[in-house]
Amino acid sequence: MATAKGKAKSAAVAPAPTISEEGNRRGDIVRAAGRLFREKGYSATTIRDIAGAVGMRSGSPFYHFKTKHDMLLAVVLEGIRDIHAAVEVEARKDSPPRARFEAMLRAHLRQLLGEEGRDFAAALLHESRHLEAAELAEITALKDRYEAMWQALLKELKKTGEIADDSRTARLFLMGAMNWTVQWYRPEGPKGIDALAKQLAAFVLR
Amino acid sequence: MATAKGKAKSAAVAPAPTISEEGNRRGDIVRAAGRLFREKGYSATTIRDIAGAVGMRSGSPFYHFKTKHDMLLAVVLEGIRDIHAAVEVEARKDSPPRARFEAMLRAHLRQLLGEEGRDFAAALLHESRHLEAAELAEITALKDRYEAMWQALLKELKKTGEIADDSRTARLFLMGAMNWTVQWYRPEGPKGIDALAKQLAAFVLR
DNA sequence: GACAGTCAACCAAGCACTTGCTTGGTGATA
DNA sequence: TATCACCAAGCAAGTGCTTGGTTGACTGTC
Numbered sequence: 433m434a435t436a437k438g439k440a441k442s443a444a445v446a447p448a449p450t451i452s453e454e455g456n457r458r459g460d461i462v463r464a465a466g467r468l469f470r471e472k473g474y475s476a477t478t479i480r481d482i483a484g485a486v487g488m489r490s491g492s493p494f495y496h497f498k499t500k501h502d503m504l505l506a507v508v509l510e511g512i513r514d515i516h517a518a519v520e521v522e523a524r525k526d527s528p529p530r531a532r533f534e535a536m537l538r539a540h541l542r543q544l545l546g547e548e549g550r551d552f553a554a555a556l557l558h559e560s561r562h563l564e565a566a567e568l569a570e571i572t573a574l575k576d577r578y579e580a581m582w583q584a585l586l587k588e589l590k591k592t593g594e595i596a597d598d599s600r601t602a603r604l605f606l607m608g609a610m611n612w613t614v615q616w617y618r619p620e621g622p623k624g625i626d627a628l629a630k631q632l633a634a635f636v637l638r
Numbered sequence: 639m640a641t642a643k644g645k646a647k648s649a650a651v652a653p654a655p656t657i658s659e660e661g662n663r664r665g666d667i668v669r670a671a672g673r674l675f676r677e678k679g680y681s682a683t684t685i686r687d688i689a690g691a692v693g694m695r696s697g698s699p700f701y702h703f704k705t706k707h708d709m710l711l712a713v714v715l716e717g718i719r720d721i722h723a724a725v726e727v728e729a730r731k732d733s734p735p736r737a738r739f740e741a742m743l744r745a746h747l748r749q750l751l752g753e754e755g756r757d758f759a760a761a762l763l764h765e766s767r768h769l770e771a772a773e774l775a776e777i778t779a780l781k782d783r784y785e786a787m788w789q790a791l792l793k794e795l796k797k798t799g800e801i802a803d804d805s806r807t808a809r810l811f812l813m814g815a816m817n818w819t820v821q822w823y824r825p826e827g828p829k830g831i832d833a834l835a836k837q838l839a840a841f842v843l844r
Numbered sequence: 845g846a847c848a849g850t851c852a853a854c855c856a857a858g859c860a861c862t863t864g865c866t867t868g869g870t871g872a873t874a
Numbered sequence: 875t876a877t878c879a880c881c882a883a884g885c886a887a888g889t890g891c892t893t894g895g896t897t898g899a900c901t902g903t904c
Contacts, residue, residue: 475681608818609811
């Protein structure tokens with residue numbers, strides 16, 4: 433028989449492997465799924481699309497994943513983990529708040545817009561609603577931990593007087609300005625990601 | 639025979655009726671489709687869902703629309719037209735720039751988050767990609783006209799010194815902060831829409 | 845005011861196709 | 875010889891959409 437491998441099940445409780453840790457073909461599937469989910473959306477992407485993108489037949493991905501749904505979960509988890517890791521590196525440095533803020537913006541935007549992470553990030557932002565309640569709760573928890581980092585920094589920026597409002601709502605405005613770039617940013621355009629981060633920092637701070 | 643009525647075709651060139659102008663059942667379908675598209679997404683919504691929501695059998699909506707695709711177009715067009723109309727009213731007044739800015743924010747957010755327009759707005763923001771190139775070009779043109787109103791106001795605000803950056807990118811940051819509210823705003827929460835508009839104005843202006 | 849005719853707005857049934865997923869089997873590798 | 879990673883084939887359910895027919899409200903005519 434050939435159902436999904438044992439190690440792949442119960443992703444909601446197990447630590448669940450990051451892409452770099454897991455077998456190559458499984459990682460290929462997650463990457464292809466991520467790209468297709470971003471381009472066409474989860475529901476409009478078929479198993480045959482994903483299988484074709486990695487040179488498999490339509491039944492074969494189910495050796496690695498129990499359901500299409502599990503693929504989405506893997507993609508979304510990869511998305512939140514990558515962003516968190518990238519931004520946390522900058523948040524831990526003890527440079528002055530404003531410099532740290534800019535560095536965090538850079539890291540976040542690179543994940544959103546750069547070739548490496550944008551597929552996972554887009555799925556995280558736009559396709560999470562197709563997850564079920566339990567899974568959604570899991571990634572919501574991760575998201576909360578992530579956004580707490582930003583909240584902490586806003587508090588610091590308020591102390592130094594570089595921002596007027598450090599409320600939850602203000603943080604969500606900031607997240608919106610950042611995450612919305614996915615809708616309009618074009619890498620072939622004139623402005624680079626780092627310049628964008630700088631401009632956003634200037635837009636928000638005073 | 640019973641294919642889509644003559645008056646319903648070639649929506650890309652004709653003025654296409656607003657919801658309030660058209661027959662009640664057609665309007666019912668557009669409203670139901672809008673709600674379902676927001677809740678489940680375009681691809682995950684079936685004709686049977688839409689038909690069921692208005693008390694029809696699965697084949698009957700095709701008396702009013704040639705394709706499911708055309709329903710999406712109707713929903714998205716309704717979305718951009720409503721927002722444009724609501725905000726334009728405020729933009730035309732000749733109150734001082736800051737007051738006009740706040741009023742426009744209010745109008746935009748009411749469309750996004752209020753019961754009346756949120757279904758259409760959500761479809762506009764999230765499901766437009768499922769349109770074909772020609773239709774997308776049409777709504778992009780409308781969107782450009784809409785955003786030009788904001789750009790003009792930013793220019794005014796720059797002159798009075800109430801904003802530092804009136805570039806296209808700055809406008810897109812603002813749009814992001816606004817449009818992202820769809821992802822997190824809960825009407826049952828403590829904060830009202832008008833208070834939100836006020837806070838956003840304070841966040842962006844100095 | 846009775847009555848045939850018209851037409852908008854549906855329904856019942858189903859067709860061709862696509863969907864996620866399953867099953868038994870197979871070649872390569874250890 | 876056992877396991878991994880896949881394929882070939884297909885199944886049941888669901889998909890958008892079509893077709894011919896029905897119903898009830900309205901119309902003009904005598």
